[in-house]
Amino acid sequence: MTLSFDDVRRIADLAYIETNEEEAHVVLAQLSDIFNLIEQMQAVDTLGVEPLSHAQDVTQRLRDDIVTESDQRERFQAIAPQVEEGLYLVPKVIE
Amino acid sequence: MFNVSLKQLSQQLAEKKISSVELTGEFLKRTRALNPNYNAFITINEAMSLAQAEAADQMIASGHASLLTGIPVAQKDIFCTKGWLTTCGSKMLSNFTSPYNAGVIERFNRVGAVNIGKTNMDEFAMGSSNETSFYGPVRNPWDVSAVPGGSSGGSACVVAARMAPAATGTDTGGSIRQPAALCGISGIKPTYGLVSRYGMIAFASSLDQGGPMAKSAEDLALMLNVMVGFDDRDSTSLQREAEDYLRDLDRPLAGLRIGLPKEYFAKGMSDDVANTVEATLEIYRKLGAKMVEVSLPNAQLSIPVYYVLAPAEASSNLSRFDGVRYGYRAKSYSDLSEMYRKSRAKGFGAEVKRRILIGTYVLSHGYYEAYYIQAQKIRRLIAQDFTDAFKQCDIIMGPTTPTVAFNLGEKNSDPIQMYLSDIYTSAASLAGLPGMSIPIGFGDKNRPVGLHIIGNYFAEAQMLNVAHQYQLETDWHLRMPEI
Numbered sequence: 001m002t003l004s005f006d007d008v009r010r011i012a013d014l015a016y017i018e019t020n021e022e023e024a025h026v027v028l029a030q031l032s033d034i035f036n037l038i039e040q041m042q043a044v045d046t047l048g049v050e051p052l053s054h055a056q057d058v059t060q061r062l063r064d065d066i067v068t069e070s071d072q073r074e075r076f077q078a079i080a081p082q083v084e085e086g087l088y089l090v091p092k093v094i095e
Numbered sequence: 096m097f098n099v100s101l102k103q104l105s106q107q108l109a110e111k112k113i114s115s116v117e118l119t120g121e122f123l124k125r126t127r128a129l130n131p132n133y134n135a136f137i138t139i140n141e142a143m144s145l146a147q148a149e150a151a152d153q154m155i156a157s158g159h160a161s162l163l164t165g166i167p168v169a170q171k172d173i174f175c176t177k178g179w180l181t182t183c184g185s186k187m188l189s190n191f192t193s194p195y196n197a198g199v200i201e202r203f204n205r206v207g208a209v210n211i212g213k214t215n216m217d218e219f220a221m222g223s224s225n226e227t228s229f230y231g232p233v234r235n236p237w238d239v240s241a242v243p244g245g246s247s248g249g250s251a252c253v254v255a256a257r258m259a260p261a262a263t264g265t266d267t268g269g270s271i272r273q274p275a276a277l278c279g280i281s282g283i284k285p286t287y288g289l290v291s292r293y294g295m296i297a298f299a300s301s302l303d304q305g306g307p308m309a310k311s312a313e314d315l316a317l318m319l320n321v322m323v324g325f326d327d328r329d330s331t332s333l334q335r336e337a338e339d340y341l342r343d344l345d346r347p348l349a350g351l352r353i354g355l356p357k358e359y360f361a362k363g364m365s366d367d368v369a370n371t372v373e374a375t376l377e378i379y380r381k382l383g384a385k386m387v388e389v390s391l392p393n394a395q396l397s398i399p400v401y402y403v404l405a406p407a408e409a410s411s412n413l414s415r416f417d418g419v420r421y422g423y424r425a426k427s428y429s430d431l432s433e434m435y436r437k438s439r440a441k442g443f444g445a446e447v448k449r450r451i452l453i454g455t456y457v458l459s460h461g462y463y464e465a466y467y468i469q470a471q472k473i474r475r476l477i478a479q480d481f482t483d484a485f486k487q488c489d490i491i492m493g494p495t496t497p498t499v500a501f502n503l504g505e506k507n508s509d510p511i512q513m514y515l516s517d518i519y520t521s522a523a524s525l526a527g528l529p530g531m532s533i534p535i536g537f538g539d540k541n542r543p544v545g546l547h548i549i550g551n552y553f554a555e556a557q558m559l560n561v562a563h564q565y566q567l568e569t570d571w572h573l574r575m576p577e578i
Contacts, residue, residue, distance in 0.1 A: 003456075007456070008452070011452050011455045011456045011459065012452060014455050014459065015410060015414075015439075015451050015452060015455040016414075016417070016432075016435045016436050016439055017436060017439045017440050017443070017448055017451065017452070018433075018436035018437050018439070018440035019440065027448075027449065027452065030449060030510055031449070031452060031453060031456075033510070033511050034402060034449075034453060034510060034511065034514075035453075037398065037399055037402065037511055037514075038399045038402055038403055038457075038466065039399075040396060040399045041396060041399050041400065041403070041466075041469050041470060041473055042465070042469070044393075044396065044469075044472075044473055044476070046469060046472035046473060046476070049472040049473075049475055049476060050472070050475060051468050051471030051472050051474070051475065052471055052472070052474045052475035052478060053301055053471060054287075054301060054331065054527070055287055055478060055526055055527025055528070055552070056287070056288055056333065056527065056552070058288075058331070058333070060330060061327070061330065063327070072194065075194045076194055076420070076421075078194075079190070079191060079192060079194065079421045080419075080420050080421055081418060081419070081421075081422075081423075081424035082424070088419055088420055090419055090431050090434065091428065091429070091430050091431045091434055092430075093430075093431050
């Protein structure tokens, strides 16, 4: 598999990371090397093998649908980049 | 005082030969003198540490002390710590004072351990040399031109230079074991699910596991007794009976079957590491252990598999850093989308961005089956290899790393070479097995060599026993760099 310059621009766009042309060229070279390494996986016959996402055979726990958190809005907003009257401020998104 | 065990420190505190305030003060003084050479801490807050020490002294006076009460412990800066700057080694969190405590921090606080500072680390735990930290590289106390390993390089350095008696680390593909090996200390990554991930800033959630780093196996057992335990705020935390990890330390090793994976003793390991490991196995033979050749045929695939799964999970986990609720926000932007893009472009370093991009790609439409699912399938084959191997042996041994510590700058322009320094550690991570590293001597340039011990699921007490018996015969774990 070969990665193209357009692929790099596309995935950077999907990942919301601003990348200029020069950076994208450097990243392309590095990612191509990494994907050559990853490509070794394709030679392995995994027909009939179940994917493994967790080593222990456990199921997701459920909890009662009750409120467990207290209101800590002020504490949490004290570390926000920009807040006003209890709201997080971002650039205007609706005209 | 700086080179004694946690048990001895605990005894001195219990007998009131020293107070926690005095003990903490001594380690802070040493840190003040040494840290500028090593850059092992991101945050030191003497007032907060001493306040905890005072509270610990009261606990001791009132008869409510346990073994770690009043003992200074350095905390990796990946653990959210209320009132402390918690950066994860990133510009993205360089202004983040945590409003809450991680599960691990709560457990140390509960027993009255003293947080002596937050340790430097590779950015978001992505790295094997500590060179990706926004706060600059950590130096190896055995040789300041060498890296300490990573990502828990700050914690490894702190313990090696005796700036704290013990520290916490986290391990996703080798981040406790590899720096422990390169800095000549002991470290254990427990079975996945034993240590709470609540408040431990996520890198690759199906692999991330916290664990202790200390001088000896006995010290690790004391630390594990505090760190392990169910936490209902971590969805993969395991509900099990509490164990005493000290219980098996004194067992004799006669009859122990040590599995040596032939793939780990093939090409790739440098001669100095190979010789040191061989000399160590000879000591185990004298202690009555038998060597058994085992095979991990899929182990050589662990690096490719790891570099699909870990970046995939990272790309998802790190999508939360958007400059809205906390963390870094770019200075100028014209709209919301540009605010996200610029904040993430400037807030993350090169290695983190590289991994987010790999992860985004392997999860994207048309590639998910070929990469992510294929990697998860091979992950099962790797785990199955270990299950088969443990039918023939009790414990697995090999080198922790292929070489001793490399020089600063030596590998940071070549990601692949850097990734390969975790070649022996990542398979156990993928299988969710416990792994540890203990110091076994010195190789080229007089830099430390580590022995990798892999146990079966929940075999931590046995691994600590195996390591402790070796440490009763040798004194590598007591060696200190000349400072």
